[in-house]
Amino acid sequence: MHIRKNPLLRWTHLCLAASDSGFQLYLDGVAVPNHLVAARGKKWKAKQGLEGGGTLVLGQDQDTPGDGFSASDSFSGLIADLQVFNKVLTQDDITAAAHCRKAIPNALITFLNNDWIFNNVTRRSVNREEFCRNNQEQFFLVFHQTVNLETHRQLCSAIGGHVPHENSTREIFMSLMEYAMNWYANFIKLHTRIISTNFNCEQLGMFTTFAFLWRPGENSSYSIDCKLDYAGGNYFMCDIRRETVYRLNGLPENIQDQVDSHYLLYRNHGHHLLRGISKSYIQHSGDRWCLYAIQKEGPFYCYLSNSDYPPVGRRQWNASKLLLTICDRSQFTCDSGNCVEINKRCDMHADCEDKSDESECSVVKANHRNVKSMASIPLSPLLVAGNIKISSIPEIDISRSVFAMRLLVGLTWEDERLYLYNVRELSVIKKEHFWAWHPHVQPVPAKMGETPKSTVFIVRRKCPGQPTLCSITEENEFSPNCSEVTMESDYQVDWYCNFDLRNFPFETVLCNITLYLTSYQLWDKDNIAFNMPQTDNLQYCVSLKGMAVNDSQLTFTLAFKRQFGGYLVTTFIPIAVVSFLAALSFLFDPEDFTNRVMVTLSCFIVVASLFSQVSASLPPTSYVKLVDIVFLATIFLLSVVFASHVTFALRRRSGDKGGKKPFVVQVGPRKM
Incomplete structure (x- = not known):
């Protein structure tokens, strides 16, 4: 009996010989040791014989005689050439039948009997020689096409063969004769490659030209010519050395x-x-x-x-x-039909001639078990790692208690429902192509309705994938524990902060920035990174003061420390200089009242002007600032200087009218 069963997809000859001494199983004409045969049920008892009136059932297991059939226990494949004999066949008979060398006559039961009952069975006629021809280890196929050597190799490889290169002239000749008989062709010019010197070709690796001449009714012939160049031919041949x-x-x-x-x-x-x-x-x-x-x-x-x-x-x-x-499960099929290793799929290097192994390399899909739940919130909270980066702080508006900040937020998570396909070790996916659920961040305190200006998804694979060959794309699947997803969002946000100016310009303001994970997802407190640039060019020097994680809430505190160097130059040093000049007015000639008063008033005007400019640059507040106290103290000092000059002048004038010696304050060294 010959059978053909998936996934073998080849004819196999089985023979069971039973005698008084036991049984012997033959596979393709070769005896199988009994210890390798898995016996089921009761042991074979040849002497008790077989009772008549029974039913022979093929391709179906039965739980009870003639009943208990189940579709799951049925044979799936082809059965042909069934023969049951009333004698034990010899080894030579079995071998000859397995290799189709002869048919054994006088069978008791065959498929040609008319008393068979078929159920869910398709019947067709098969030539007996097909059983053995299909299992041969080597055969040649000829195709109508003119190709060069490289294309020749690729085409043969894509169908499980190669360019003929051994001394197989007789087999090639027989194949060409079969083709010629059925193509009605009288001449076939075929080019192939040889690796031996049996044809008096002096150089290894030269090419053999088969010029095959077919004359119906006469002897056929062929000629062989060795060439240095592969000139092509009307046909090309592939040597198929295994059943594909x-x-x-x-x-x-x-x-x-x-x-x-x-x-x-x-x-x-x-x-x-x-x-x-x-x-x-x-x-x-x-x-x-x-x-x-x-x-x-x-x-x-x-x-x-x-x-x-x-x-x-x-x-x-x-x-x-x-x-x-x-291609098998460990390989990817190029669009042209050639095979490459599945691990080379989407490795940023084209291994297929048509580069099809590098196409569709950023695909995110749901596993078929979870396809309906992928857009919904996970049933259990996910741990989300964070990478927070302050890109820039372009503006600080203390009049509105607002500062503008560009914030890059990276969220990394693993979702057990998400299966990734055909991703590189690092793949970037646009937001519109990532349709699965992903966490969202709500920044606080910020303007209502703030959304990221741009969002991309980065998929990293951490281990080799498993090929899924159920579809024409032959995708490489990465399970959740082998991949992670990072969502990078770019926020350009106006944040609110209470800038306390009591110590202006030496104040340090603390601003709390909170990022809430919506849908009750949790921050992974052990995997939070924070980066920010140097901000010395701003009016404030901004630094990270602290960070705290509480479930879905991530809060980091920014310290805005006023850079007061500019105010020292533009405000405090001028105030000190002006105050010094006002004090120098006491060294003027006591009789020169006018200049002493004018210098003092000029200093007063300068200080008042600086006070006005600084006050105009700051928002109005209900409290007194440190700079206000400095200006008020300077103004009070100048007022005292001015009052002193006026008082001295009045005392001098009143002394002149009363005839009294005027009151004189000696300033400077005494005269000897």
Whole structure:
């Protein structure tokens, strides 16, 4: 009996020989040791025989005789050439049958008997030689196409083969003859590569030209010529040295139960055919490859192509895009059909010739188990790490108690519902492409309705992903514990702060900035970073005074320390100079009352002007500031100087009128 079962997708010959001494299982004509066979149920008792009137059930397990059938316990595959004999076959008979060298006559039961009852079974005729031809280790396929050597290699690799390069002239000759007989061609010019010197070619790695001549009814012949250059040919050949399974992905759900997902490539009478395991096949006819179901007339999908080369890769079949590939789960299929390692997907280096491995590399999706909940708030709070950076403080308006600040807020979290696909080690995703839930920050105290000017999402992967080959994109999936998402938002916000000017210009103002995580998410207090630039060019020097984390609330305190160097130069030093000049007026000639008073009044005017300018630059307050006290003290001092000059002048004038000796204050050294 020959069977073909998924995922083997190859014919396997099974034979069970039972005798009085026990049983022996043969696999493809080779005896299998009994200790490797998993026996189920009771041990074999050959001597008790088989009772008549029973039912032989194939491909279905039965819990009780003739009953207890379950679809989950049914065989999925192909069974052909069933034969039951009333004798024990010899090893030679079994080997010959397994390799299709002869048919064993006088079988008691075969599929040709008419008393079979079929249920959910598709029947078709199969040539006996197909069992062995499909399992051969090496066969050659010829395609109508002129290609160069590099393209030749790529095309052969994409279908699981390579450019013929061994001394296989006889096998190549036989393949070409089969093609010629069915193509009705009388001449085939084929180029291939050789690695031996059996053809008197002096240089290794030269090219062999097969000029094949076919004369119907006469002997066929071929000639071999060694060339240094690969000149191409009318056809190219691929050496297929192993049975290659093709996967077909991207089929709509409504036809998946009518067609197969796995296929094998055959050479059938000079034509190429992709045959499924049991329900469908893909055939080239004329100018197209078409997908057919055995139980349906007409094709499901067709791909337009004049080439008889299989349509591997991502192709547009009618209105749907399908993927036909030989790549396994550890590989990614290029659009051209070639395979690269799945870990090279989206590694910022093009490994596919068409660069398709670097396309669609920033994809965020929900796992199918959580697709409905991805836009909603997580059921349990997430720990959110923060990276806060003050980019700049362009303006401080103490008259409105407001300062403008550009704040960059980075939030990093892991969401167990979120699965990432095809991300690089570091991928940037625009906000409009990240549709899943993400935390939000509410800045306080700030103007109502403040929103970030820009937001981007950065996805970092921390371990290799797992390939998901269920779709035509063959995505590389990263589970939540292998990836993290960072949302970077740029806020240009006006913050409110009470600038207390009592100690102006030597004040230090503390402003509290709070960032609330909405939806009851929690700050990860062990993973909070804060950065800010040097702000010496402002009227205040801003520094971080402290930071506190309380569940969803992150508060950091900024210290605004007035840089008073400018006020020393423009205000306090002029006040000191003016006060000194006013004091020097006491050194003037006592008789020079006018100049002494004018200097004092000038100093008074200068101080009053400075007082007015400083007061105008500050907001009105209900309290007295330190600078006010300094100005008032200076004004009082100048008033005392002025009053002294006036008092001295009045005393002198009254002394002159009374004839008394005027009161004179001696200033300076006494005369000897």
